[in-house]
Amino acid sequence: MRLNPFVTTLALTFSALTSLSAQAQNTTPIKVGLMLPATGTFAALGSMIESGFKLYVQEQGGKLAGREIQYFKVDDESEPSKATDNVNKLIKRDNVDVLVGTVHSGVALAMAKAAKDSNTLLIVPNAGADAITGAMCAPNIVRSSFSNWQPGYSTGVVAAQKGYKRAMTITWNYTAGNETVKGFTEAFEMGGGKVMKGLTLSFPNVEFQALLTEIAAQKPDVVFAFFAGDGAVKFVKDYAAAGLNKSIPLFGSGFLTDGTLEAQGAAAQGLFTTLHYADNLDTPRNNAFRKSFALTYKANADVYAVQGYDAAQILAAGLKAVNGDLSKREALTAAMHKTTVDSPRGKFTLSPAGNPVQDMYLREAKGINNEFRGVAVKALADPARGCKL
Numbered sequence: 001m002r003l004n005p006f007v008t009t010l011a012l013t014f015s016a017l018t019s020l021s022a023q024a025q026n027t028t029p030i031k032v033g034l035m036l037p038a039t040g041t042f043a044a045l046g047s048m049i050e051s052g053f054k055l056y057v058q059e060q061g062g063k064l065a066g067r068e069i070q071y072f073k074v075d076d077e078s079e080p081s082k083a084t085d086n087v088n089k090l091i092k093r094d095n096v097d098v099l100v101g102t103v104h105s106g107v108a109l110a111m112a113k114a115a116k117d118s119n120t121l122l123i124v125p126n127a128g129a130d131a132i133t134g135a136m137c138a139p140n141i142v143r144s145s146f147s148n149w150q151p152g153y154s155t156g157v158v159a160a161q162k163g164y165k166r167a168m169t170i171t172w173n174y175t176a177g178n179e180t181v182k183g184f185t186e187a188f189e190m191g192g193g194k195v196m197k198g199l200t201l202s203f204p205n206v207e208f209q210a211l212l213t214e215i216a217a218q219k220p221d222v223v224f225a226f227f228a229g230d231g232a233v234k235f236v237k238d239y240a241a242a243g244l245n246k247s248i249p250l251f252g253s254g255f256l257t258d259g260t261l262e263a264q265g266a267a268a269q270g271l272f273t274t275l276h277y278a279d280n281l282d283t284p285r286n287n288a289f290r291k292s293f294a295l296t297y298k299a300n301a302d303v304y305a306v307q308g309y310d311a312a313q314i315l316a317a318g319l320k321a322v323n324g325d326l327s328k329r330e331a332l333t334a335a336m337h338k339t340t341v342d343s344p345r346g347k348f349t350l351s352p353a354g355n356p357v358q359d360m361y362l363r364e365a366k367g368i369n370n371e372f373r374g375v376a377v378k379a380l381a382d383p384a385r386g387c388k389l
């Protein structure tokens, strides 16, 4: 067949032009919207996530799949009532390509809704709200951290194995606290224990005295607590100051002692928790990460830094699969979901719903480290209740 030279030239010109425009687009920076707490009880957590994310990007020479990364930032204050307005600053005003956030489950639920409505990519680097990779699951949403159910469940397994029968729980009355306690209760009661009573106070209050008095009066075999950040520091100190650490073992999801041990001091020593990270995991990957983090920030990494670092790794995996071309959305999100993340916590994959399938470690607080004491539950996958993809 003879080709009409005019048509061939036109076709060639057109394809040259489209590939030029794709190239031009691929030389502009990728806009990453960091929505994290910079103030309030979770401020330190937000800062560690940001440091971890930026560390990975810096280790790649400041670019992912050949494209510069440009950051836009909003302080979400861990305030759900401001969350929709805040996330829309990043989506509508700054026009970001990908959202990274946040710490607080209530704020993250609003982010997930906005991400779904606008089809913006969202990587959740902490908040465990079960629905994000449950009923609200979507191809454009993944999580680099955990579901609230996971550390609650694995701590329940351990507490039951230790032979405790009567537990009390204590937490803030909000999504993360309630779902973590639910996970704990599920495993603890399946293992033969019984949760006698659940105590709560509203987020982010730290007036624990009346609740500690009630624990002292009821004398359970074990207490399970979910608190994090500054609230966790105060709770662990108050528990010890009330003398309860001498009589009633305190267990928690690892957030109770992660990023907080320096401030908690003697009060936290010997506490057992479970989480998907332990500071002293003696692997080349974790050692290299901790060294790089310490050199860059003059501070010790914690689980939040790991989750930020891994959020960047998941984004990088997606971008690599499409050569940095964000218009290839389906291939990009598929690659993000399919990646095996070479995390400082150990390699992990994502479930179809986009949540890490990961080993949960038993840790003990020693000095300023949460030390590895064993695997509490291997390759724990969130049940992703309500997820229809």
Ligand code: PHB
Binding pocket: 042, 103, 104, 105, 106, 126, 127, 128, 129, 176, 227, 228, 229, 255
């Ligand atoms: C949450 O709100 O989901 C949350 C906050 C802090 C943590 C863990 C979970 O350390």
